[in-house]
Amino acid sequence: MSAPGSPPPARQDRRKERTRAALIAAAQHLLAEGADAHASIQAITELADVGFGSFYNYFSSKEELFEAAASAAVDDYLRWLAERLPDGVDPVTRLIENVRQTGRLALEQPRIAAILTRRLALLDDGDDPRGRSIRADVRAAMTAGGAVPETLEFDILATVALGAIMAVLRRTISLSPAETAEAADVLAHAVLRLLSLPSAGSAR
Structure with missing residues (x-):
């Protein structure tokens, strides 16, 4: 059972999917531009418009993100x-x-x-x-x-x-x-x- 005031599980899952998709899209943009080698995690999360701390909920490193992208x-x-x-x-x-x-x-x-x-x-x-x-x-x-x-x-x-x-x-x-x-x-x-x-x- 969800804690009082917390989003329903289905909504949480959709939010997680959107965040991961945003990170993948940002990484693909950088890959297409050939800018992946020098991109920082800060730059990636800003491009994805997600919080810096969210990154490590999905990927252990930027290399892992770029491989996934x-x-x-x-x-x-x-x-x-x-x-x-x-x-x-x-x-x-x-x-x-x-x-x-x-x-x-x-x-x-x-x-x-x-x-x-x-x-x-x-x-x-x-x-x-x-x-x-x-x-x-x-x-x-x-x-x-x-x-x-x-x-x-x-x-x-x-x-x-x-x-x-x-x-x-x-x-x-x-x-x-x-x-x-x-x-x-x-x-x-x-x-x-x-x-x-x-x-x-x-x-x-």
């Missing part, structure tokens, strides 16, 4: 991407759409794109379920294109394909909207040629 950006990216990838398509089409849509991330979600360009290793972490999911899409497309799994060449090409997706992010972050859309399409078809994959829709 970067991880949340990856989740947001994958959620955004999933909403745009067609269902029931062949693996090659899925991979190419993955590249094309990623190239447009900077247009629709510039903060997430900026964070990912600085934390690209998060997309290629084979020990993380999200990294394994991205690799699974690449491997499925390559298998559909006739590559032989579990060979050194296969593993190298999978890494190259992931590098191409990351290159899309780096290349488009500083382009105009028209240039971004064009670059995303060009890079998507370049991945096909790089991996010797058939045109989307014609995988065997």
Whole structure:
């Protein structure tokens, strides 16, 4: 039972969620600006508009906060991407759409794109379920294109394909909207040629 005059538990939970979300948003702003290295906890809490003492109720250090903020950006990216990838398509089409849509991330979600360009290793972490999911899409497309799994060449090409997706992010972050859309399409078809994959829709 709540103490007299204290907020109901549900209200307390919502307030805690808002405070944590505000800290994450502030950290993401700093990450996107490349200002995380020198940001103090005081500066973070001021940007989040929360009390300094509240910080340690959620995170033990600013490093832990920035890791959580970067991880949340990856989740947001994958959620955004999933909403745009067609269902029931062949693996090659899925991979190419993955590249094309990623190239447009900077247009629709510039903060997430900026964070990912600085934390690209998060997309290629084979020990993380999200990294394994991205690799699974690449491997499925390559298998559909006739590559032989579990060979050194296969593993190298999978890494190259992931590098191409990351290159899309780096290349488009500083382009105009028209240039971004064009670059995303060009890079998507370049991945096909790089991996010797058939045109989307014609995988065997």
